Amino acid sequence: MSWERVLPLGPVRRSEVEDVVRQVGVRPAVRELALDPRRYTDLHADLLDSRRTTDALRSHWYVLPLAALLHATARGTTGIVDLHVDSTQQLIELTSQRPVIVHSPTPADATLTLPATIAEAILTAQTTLSEALAAGNATLAGSGVLVEALGSR
16 A cells, blocks of 8 residues: 555655654653653553552443353343442343343343442452442342342352
8 A cells, every 4th residue: 555545645755654643643642641650550550450549440440340240140040230330330131141231221120239449349359249238338229030149149
């Protein structure tokens, strides 16, 4: 592929394109990192061993791991869970094979509400879902076999 096809402005030498990329892409990034190094650590918050006060935390990061945990906890019981972690709300369908994220409004069989700190504690095995429910740190609402399966373990 030639540069003439990529750039509609006419023929441009490769070195000119590289110069523009360096000026537009690299210099602002270096300038930002030099002004505030905390921003760099925010980019890698999900890779750090322990969270620091400067690290970013997003409650939606817990949805997929919690979906897998709920699927394992339900042990074959199927249904829709309305999961609330802080301000994040997500519908999860627990099928017989795997959890599936639901993107359309669907009535839920169970509603699980918990703060991100408890979600992190559950996912790092500091507590269990049943312990969090018993302590009042999480709530499980609804009726039926799915609520029984999630609340009894």
